[in-house]
Amino acid sequence: MTAVPDLTARLSEVSEVTEAHLARVDRDAAFPVEALDALRRTGLLGLLVPADEGGLGGSPRDLVAAAQVLGRTDMSVSMIFAMHCQQTAALTRYADDRLRKDLLPRVAAGEVYLASVTTETGTGGHLLSADAKLDRDDDVLTLDRFAPIVTGGAHADGFLVTMGAPGDTTAHEVSLVYADRAQLTIEGSGDWQPMGMRASHSVPLHLTGSVPGHHVIGGHGRFHDIALQVFGPLAHLGWSAAWLGTAAGALSRVLRLLRSPAGRGRFDLSSELLLSRLARARRRLDAVHALLHRALADVESGGDLSRPPRQLLLNSLKVTASEECLAAVDDLVEAVGLRHGYLKDSPTRLELALRDLRSASLNYHNDRLNLADGRLALRDLGVTFA
Template identity: 25%
Template structure:
């Protein structure tokens, strides 16, 4: 009889340190994150204790410099950690990706003094971040954002509304993009706003089809006053800062998508090996074996694509096109793989007793966040053929 069931993912890691890190992550996942995942997601409980644990173990600052409390790991390693976390619980994996995105502006564009004074607490001090770009009237067209920051002496006063904010209402700090000048991308500036700032309030979290443990909420800025020392980069540089962060963030989403898809495949392999029909495991039937083969191939292709883009980033080479390709392919693949996993489990796949239906619902959001997959196609086409003439 053929050997059925999921096999551990073989990782190509560059150092012994990276291999030890991944072993630590897998142990943490199996002990702390995976066991309560289904129950907590169904109840809509935010796993703050999981993020506190990852902060203590250094997993919230993996791609950032050691001098500021980071793990100084290449993106090639960091993304594989994200994949492992997302396979156990997307709320956690995506949450780490969002936190990393929220730290990007300070780490990449903050002054030496800003990085020295603020980054260590953000990377390993138990703080959790969020990223505020989208607004009710500006999602894909982020350059048209309306939240405004007005200079008042040595301070800035921020007014406006941000929407679809992961960790909205529970984050300790927010990287906020606000308009400080003319319409369009050149009039946007980045700021670091504390979560307890006076005048900052969160709406009731959105009611979502998946990732119920991860709060997504509107944030209202009503005369939020912050010092100029919390401005990140130069005035008017915010949009380029946002784009740089999103290129890296898209790789995080791609890795999370592969993790979700891998979890769905593992579930399908386990079920089809144990489920018997007509005297043998259903995994022995050719039609189902072909489905499993296609699922595994899409996962391997997605993993290779995001790792290839990560290696470009690690070498300091342009990777924007490859990041968009990875986000597009991996998230579309996750949607197909999770849908097929539900099909392979038959009626059980449609019940809450098995994780396949949760993985399918979670996969859908990955085609939307960090730029919809339609936007990714526009980014890729622009790299191939140049911007559209007007």
């Protein structure tokens, strides 16, 4: 049971707003401003902010539940929300007391939507290295940072930015810094015309500006710890929940179509081929659901998440969810055929789900995680499990 008051009602309000604007934001590749306003209004931007700092006091379990619900309507909105919560959790656990007291009540009040700036031209999406360096003069930190992908960055009120630590000697001494929008000069470049995830509006941004020294999160060069203990785990939980919600929503719409009077007239519900494809799609989603909740339980148990068995479990969740949710929707396309599986105007919205879910394996690329898992497997000689 969640301790968050009226979580279902809050999510229902956001989902209704999202549904009303879904076709337009996908068609125009427009950021879902109305859905963000609903997230602000309902207090959901403060889901993971502690109650004593004005937030809802939610947990990773609440994040997983919320991302699944939002994903059933629009994967872009769910991913935007999940990534914001990931940033909030990093601040809650690692931020300086002065920054916490200033920033977290504003997040809880819906005043600050957080964007993540971790991609870089030279390093791609590799979290644990940075080419751009922080410049430090007394207690002032100066940023000059270009990022090729910043989800929702054009609409963000604050940014968590990875930078090379001042005076670092390697690209792996990475600091995480918070910057308010008002502290930055922000220049956008390029357009956003992707296949799917069109409403995420993940445009390139160039950020320059200065922030106080206490805006470094967790200490200089310490982002590695934040990534292993918060960023990575909550990303894999939140993303996988969003993908599962998207695929589950697609299956639900297909089943409603099949059971409707029009569907019964069009489809042979005793067809062995149809039934087998439905069974396979459902089985894929049940497997992802089981793995998601196994990984969630491991994160909730506390302790060091950097141990190989725990890293392997979390990485396995991301890879499996990204592949199986897409495969499940592809099964559904085959099951219902061209009219309701491939055309944009079908009430099943399989075409949208397929386009959106195709991005999942690319979002911190599965190839990168498979390489990491191979190295981790070599360290776990006993083949132990989390």
